[in-house]
Amino acid sequence: MLINRRQFLTSLGLSILAVQMPTLTAQSKLSPNTIIKPPRLRIGDTVGLIAPAGIVDDEDIAAAQRSVSGLGLKVKLGAHILDRYGYLAGKDVDRAEDLNAMFSDRAVNAIIAMRGGWGCNRILPLLDYTSIRSHPKILMGYSDITSLLLAINARSRLITFHGPVATSTWNQLTTDYLQRILFNGEAVTMQNLNIGDVQVELIAPGKARGKLVGGNLSVLSAMVGSPYLPSWNKSILFVEEISEDVYRVDRMLTQLKNAGILNQIAGFIFGQCTNCASGDEPNFTLMQVLQEHIIPLGIPAWYGSMIGHIKDKFTVPVGAEVEINANAGTIQMLDAAVNS
Template identity: 70%
Template sequence: MNIQRRQFIKTCGLATLATQFPLLTAQSQTSPNTMIKPPRLQVGDTVGLIAPAGIFEPQYIEVVQQYLGKLGLKAKLGKHILDRYGYLAGKDTDRACDVNDMFADSTVKAILAMRGGWGCNRILALLNYQLIRSHAKIIMGYSDITSLLLAINARSRIMTFHGPVATSTWTPFMLDYLKRILFDAEAVKLQNTNSPEGRVQTINPGKAKGKLVGGNLSVLSAMVGSPYLPAWQNRILFVEDTNEDIYRVDRMLTQLKNAGILHRISGFIFGQCTDCQSDNEPSLTLMQVLQDHLLPLGIPVWYGAMIGHIQDKFILPIGAEVEIDANLGTIQLLEAAVS
């Protein structure tokens, strides 16, 4: 046992260690290849709040408690939610412990990350994926939380949710999709608002079906080569990013192409690349970069979906079967994402 693992067991204590060997449940007896849909939210449920990545201002806890209260939900704080370790919200072992504990806690019905930043990649090897699968529940976030969503989807085979973090602005647009997808188990159509922020730019027209997967482009590209990514064949890939120079977007898409990922997918959605501009001259435009990489794929592609570091954002179930329309810029869920 390496030093990091020994420290993890010491940090979590014997109570958490006992959860490493859960009794078999109906979920844990399913085939390891079966994608599990977590139970839907209900009024009165408790949501676990964790800080698996960067630090945040403590007053946001009260803000998100008010948001959750309006939905009829209660909040439970992770033991280490207010920890600090440089730019991280605590030591790796402690942040991982909070994730594992929230999945093991039967009183917690869903898990919400406080914010992104950086740090989730550091704890992936410390998560108990068997425990998570046998206690499947909703986990949601975006940006750096992409690491957790993809790893848990790939290793625990449960649907995860790309959506707001606790420090997001919970707009009526987002709340509508949250209620319909996570409470009512609707197979909704995700469609942009009729606003400048919702303008769709079709890069390659057409429709395609496949399982939805994706997240923050920077985080995703940093995970390439790790054992924490899902399969790519016939997937619908979505990405988003913020504050990246155009040449960096070019570099990251090149990495996905060279890794053989782009040639396996059946559709591509680039959400919002907020404040992605070039500080250098001369430069390609963002659209030139996207066309260079994505047009040759011959699959439906569009830019501008309401995904990313913006106020109005979709709730996207990672692992759900969808049909996309690049002409209209829509994502139609073909199944409920919760049970």
């Protein structure tokens, strides 16, 4: 009887282990270097709104709720979204806690930052990157949110999205790209409509493939030397900027060059440099500065993609594989950036 009892317990234990095995095996096979896609959005999903940088008010929140609700989504507000601490939307620990809480909250399907400004770099050491990787979901924003997009892609290996913040102008073109990429899971080709002043200017011809990384140039250059940047090897770097004199753009690109970043990339896209002045004479034009930095690299590059502080903007997947065509000014996603 003792032998039979042992056999029964052994058999029972093996049966339980067999039930658990798919989950354990799946987790053990997931390399720390594996890029994770967040689940796609669906009508009725809940979006968490947070203020990780600059201050927001009740009017901002009301406008954001209208925009998000217009997409058929529900809204959950961060606990500290209306906090104020100097020019920041609350203390660092509280802004970080709102982001960590949204990722761990199973009722939240995506996270959108209310606005940029300044402050995201300050909370990078306070984020729980392990928990974020364990609870993958869409994170979107631009400008100062570049810090979060790059750090979470680098440390949690999660695809993030350089796109509208909650207080952006959610017009037809912007929402069209957002819906196709985040809801439909399409691998889209992004190409300018050449409307108004948004025109493509070739820097160097050619095509290239690689991982798409980047964001706001001043935020990115301020992150150089930190442990929160992804690998640049054979990547496609995109940048955008607002209200910076040309000499400052030159200074920031020089920082990327001296840090060994530019000589690693396979392609370069400068989106929009909105309200960027030439400054006092004598001076260089922005294109002259871009040509001096980029042409010697021998990589395809262009200026003018619809990325940045403009009304009509692409939703750009940070960490996704793409093919660019500088002659046509196109960014072709090679795969969906979200899971079905």
